[in-house]
Structure formats: C-alpha cells, structure tokens
Amino acid sequence: MFKDLISLIYPQQCAGCGQALVQTEKGICVGCWMELKKFKHIHLNPLQIHAKVKHQFLTYFFIKNDVIQHILHQIKYHGNKDAAFVLGNEIGLLVLKQQEILDIDLIVPVPISKKKLKLRGYNQSEEVAKGIAHIIKKPINTTLLIRAKSMTTQTKSSRFERWENMKNEYHLNKKLSKKASLLLVDDVITTGATIHSCIEALENQFSQIHIAAVAASKQ
Numbered sequence: 001m002f003k004d005l006i007s008l009i010y011p012q013q014c015a016g017c018g019q020a021l022v023q024t025e026k027g028i029c030v031g032c033w034m035e036l037k038k039f040k041h042i043h044l045n046p047l048q049i050h051a052k053v054k055h056q057f058l059t060y061f062f063i064k065n066d067v068i069q070h071i072l073h074q075i076k077y078h079g080n081k082d083a084a085f086v087l088g089n090e091i092g093l094l095v096l097k098q099q100e101i102l103d104i105d106l107i108v109p110v111p112i113s114k115k116k117l118k119l120r121g122y123n124q125s126e127e128v129a130k131g132i133a134h135i136i137k138k139p140i141n142t143t144l145l146i147r148a149k150s151m152t153t154q155t156k157s158s159r160f161e162r163w164e165n166m167k168n169e170y171h172l173n174k175k176l177s178k179k180a181s182l183l184l185v186d187d188v189i190t191t192g193a194t195i196h197s198c199i200e201a202l203e204n205q206f207s208q209i210h211i212a213a214v215a216a217s218k219q
C-alpha cells in the first residue's frame with residue numbers, strides 16, 4: 001500500500017524509453033520489451049571470446065542508439081536495478097532449459113574495480129546475476145575474481161590496444177575448494193576482451209565455463 005503510494009508520487013521510469021511504468025511493469029515497459037524481442041539471441045564465434053567457453057547465453061543483439069543501448073546505459077550509470085533484474089530473469093530462463101546438462105554450481109559476475117564500486121555503489125553485472133540466480137536458484141560468487149585497476153582511455157585506444165590492456169585486468173582473488181561449473185556474467189560483450197581476461201584468470205577453477213550477457217555484438 002505504502003509502496004503503491006510512493007510509486008504514484010514518483011513513478012518508476014522505463015530503462016528503454018523513459019516513460020513512467022504502470023504497476024504491472026518492472027524496469028522495462030511492455031513496448032520496449034516488444035522492441036527488444038526483435039533482436040533475440042546471438043551466438044558469438046568462440047574465437048571472439050575464449051576457446052574454453054562451453055555454452056553462451058546472450059539474450060540480445062547489441063545495436064547502437066537502439067533501445068538496448070539505452071537500457072544498458074540506465075543499468076550501468078543510473079542504477080536501474082529493476083531492469084537488470086528482469087533481464088537477468090530472461091537469461092535465467094534460457095539457462096534453466098540447459099541446467100540439467102550443464103549443472104552450473106556458481107554464478108560469477110564480472111567485477112568492477114573497487115574505486116568504481118565505491119563511486120557507483122553497485123556492480124551492474126552483479127545486478128544481472130541476481131536476476132539469473134532468482135530463476136536457476138544457484139549462488140552468486142563475488143569473491144572469486146577481482147579487477148585490478150580502472151581503465152581510463154579505453155575509448156580512444158584501438159581494438160588491439162584494448163585487448164592488450166585488458167589482458168591483465170582481472171585476477172583470481174580467492175580460490176575455490178574444488179573445481180566448479182561456472183556461469184560468468186557480464187552486462188554486455190563487445191570486443192570479448194573482458195570475458196577472455198576473466199576466463200584466463202579463472203584457469204584451474206572450473207570444470208566447465210559458460211558465459212551470459214544481456215547483449216553482445218559480433219565483430
């Protein structure tokens with residue numbers, strides 16, 4: 001009741017179009033969902049990411065200036081955790097169909113640096129992971145990986161430079177007691193460098209590794 005009253009005074013906005021959401025909507029409005037469905041499912045060339053990746057759960061094509069970019073921006077910079085959660089649910093439903101075969105033990109969100117975490121207050125990939133965990137009922141591990149330093153001039157460097165810079169960005173922070181089947185989660189996969197670096201850091205920790213992201217783009 002009180003929550004309803006609050007949302008009447010301050011209606012939640014859709015992460016895609018910015019319109020006020022109605023009570024039955026969470027994070028993303030019905031219209032933007034319809035828009036999103038047009039870009040459903042993407043499968044990357046394994047060489048773009050990492051040869052060890054067994055399964056990919058990538059829900060949408062990443063298209064610049066489209067609704068998907070707006071949503072990801074709202075999730076990353078404006079704290080739209082509801083949108084991250086419902087998109088995580090979408091991924092979770094895909095994973096659930098394969099879970100019997102894959103037997104995923106842990107969900108591992110790609111970490112952000114401590115500095116960024118302090119500044120932003122949350123890790124967007126972890127918010128997506130929460131949505132997945134809600135569906136597949138598996139724990140999230142946020143201590144396994146750590147991001148060393150913040151990249152600053154990312155956008156100005158070439159693709160090759162970005163790959164090179166990213167190589168040593170992620171490190172193993174705390175070992176697992178035994179190898180596990182892992183689901184590595186990012187918000188969006190563009191060059192594949194982040195995922196590659198994380199998998200290198202996770203070497204010897206997994207029996208199987210799978211990846212998930214809200215969106216991805218082909219190179």
Ligand SMILES: [Zn+2]
Binds near residue numbers: 018019028033
């Ligand atoms: Zn919308």
